[in-house]
Amino acid sequence: MCLGVPMRVVEINGDMAVAEITGVRRSISLQLVEDVQVGDYVIVHAGFAIQVLDEAEAQETIRLLQEFGVQGG
Amino acid sequence: MSGVKFVEEFRDGAIARGLARRIAEVARGLPEVRLMEVCGTHTMAIYRNGIRQLLPENIVLISGPGCPVCVTPNDYIDRAIAFARRPDVTVCTFGDMVRVPGSSSSLELEKSRRADVRVVYSPLDAVEVAVQNPGRKVVFLGVGFETTAPTVAAAIELAAAKGVDNFFVSSAHKVMPPALAALTADARLGLKGFILPAHVSAIIGVVPYQFLAAKHGMAGVIAGFEPLDILQGILMLVEQVAEGRAAIEVQYTRVVREEGNPRALALLERVFQPCDAEWRGLGMIAGSGLAIRAEYAAHQAEANIIVEPEQTVVHPSCRCGEVLRGLLHPRECPLFGTVCTPETPVGACMVSTEGTCAACYKYGAPAEEGSVGG
Numbered sequence: 230m231c232l233g234v235p236m237r238v239v240e241i242n243g244d245m246a247v248a249e250i251t252g253v254r255r256s257i258s259l260q261l262v263e264d265v266q267v268g269d270y271v272i273v274h275a276g277f278a279i280q281v282l283d284e285a286e287a288q289e290t291i292r293l294l295q296e297f298g299v300q301g302g
Numbered sequence: 303m304s305g306v307k308f309v310e311e312f313r314d315g316a317i318a319r320g321l322a323r324r325i326a327e328v329a330r331g332l333p334e335v336r337l338m339e340v341c342g343t344h345t346m347a348i349y350r351n352g353i354r355q356l357l358p359e360n361i362v363l364i365s366g367p368g369c370p371v372c373v374t375p376n377d378y379i380d381r382a383i384a385f386a387r388r389p390d391v392t393v394c395t396f397g398d399m400v401r402v403p404g405s406s407s408s409l410e411l412e413k414s415r416r417a418d419v420r421v422v423y424s425p426l427d428a429v430e431v432a433v434q435n436p437g438r439k440v441v442f443l444g445v446g447f448e449t450t451a452p453t454v455a456a457a458i459e460l461a462a463a464k465g466v467d468n469f470f471v472s473s474a475h476k477v478m479p480p481a482l483a484a485l486t487a488d489a490r491l492g493l494k495g496f497i498l499p500a501h502v503s504a505i506i507g508v509v510p511y512q513f514l515a516a517k518h519g520m521a522g523v524i525a526g527f528e529p530l531d532i533l534q535g536i537l538m539l540v541e542q543v544a545e546g547r548a549a550i551e552v553q554y555t556r557v558v559r560e561e562g563n564p565r566a567l568a569l570l571e572r573v574f575q576p577c578d579a580e581w582r583g584l585g586m587i588a589g590s591g592l593a594i595r596a597e598y599a600a601h602q603a604e605a606n607i608i609v610e611p612e613q614t615v616v617h618p619s620c621r622c623g624e625v626l627r628g629l630l631h632p633r634e635c636p637l638f639g640t641v642c643t644p645e646t647p648v649g650a651c652m653v654s655t656e657g658t659c660a661a662c663y664k665y666g667a668p669a670e671e672g673s674v675g676g
Binding site for chain 1 (some may be wrong): 307311312317321324427446450456501553556
């Protein structure tokens with residue numbers, strides 16, 4: 230129930246936005262988040278962006294995880 | 303969702319095996335470490351990705367009460383059914399609730415009997431249904447944790463601002479920290495730590511969990527929902543246990559901030575106030591519910607639409623309560639897989655897509671570990 234997917238914001242109209250994932254577009258509310266720009270990834274739950282995804286943090290986690298891949302093979 | 307950015311990167315099999323190897327190294331020589339995941343989305347991901355099968359024998363995962371549909375008690379379902387039976391009421395709900403059995407019916411069954419029950423994607427859609435149907439009373443079933451509650455608060459605020467006076471919410475919203483306190487106090491579980499919820503934490507942040515470590519010596523890691531997130535979260539927990547530490551750490555740093563989401567928290571505060579709430583399996587937990595504040599009483603369903611729900615009864619053999627407490631493995635329930643299946647569910651843990659029994663039925667290995675035993 231708390232599932233939320235990372236969608237890319239492609240259009241902003243005031244408190245509403247259009248977000249996209251794998252070519253599927255959805256109208257979402259930006260009421261719960263601040264400072265969202267077109268191109269940002271947001272976590273979408275029940276029609277609302279509930280948080281902006283921090284891309285630098287995501288890349289850092291991916292970098293850390295890849296070290297396990299190198300070790301794990 | 304193949305190829306999706308910020309999803310696919312967290313599903314790599316080679317990395318999963320590397321993480322599993324590292325967990326086994328750190329866990330070597332430790333006594334049994336019992337960890338509980340308290341979010342239904344984690345439960346489903348753990349089963350679906352076979353994560354238990356990747357862990358050494360002494361790392362035991364137990365599923366807790368993390369599915370909001372599952373912990374919603376029968377009398378709430380019966381009341382929702384009573385709303386749906388009124389000819390002047392439209393019930394709007396998230397899809398998970400439709401098939402949950404009440405005492406003698408379900409919303410799905412009522413719909414087949416001509417009740418107006420509609421599944422919506424967002425609470426805002428329910429407000430729109432009310433706008434489009436001014437002659438009907440529209441009741442939205444507010445079920446969910448801190449992830450979902452702000453979206454419902456936004457809908458209530460919108461309805462109030464626009465004067466949509468035929469929009470009502472029946473709130474069964476719950477908050478997670480008091481339930482964690484109740485589980486921590488249950489010595490039978492013997493927990494060492496929690497895999498803490500991803501998106502609840504996106505809203506509430508890190509601070510509300512600190513008592514688990516500071517007061518109870520519990521390890522806690524907020525982990526994302528992808529398989530590598532969960533494995534990395536488990537590794538972080540096992541490292542804490544191996545080092546004799548107890549802290550609340552964040553694996554899901556790409557989404558969870560220390561302070562959570564202040565906007566969503568402010569909205570929650572404006573619309574809801576804490577109340578005591580009944581959890582299926584855990585009983586009454588003080589301060590664990592969210593009631594609609596007096597300022598928004600005009601949108602509170604129970605106060606404005608009088609119904610007399612039927613006498614609530616619970617199936618005498620259903621063991622959902624013990625499953626939700628982590629005291630019973632689904633396979634130990636006498637109804638599991640025979641009388642109670644996803645097609646003909648008896649208990650909420652089987653009907654909800656994120657219920658422990660549904661996850662176990664769909665993906666579980668024949669004899670995976672993970673309960674205290676009945």
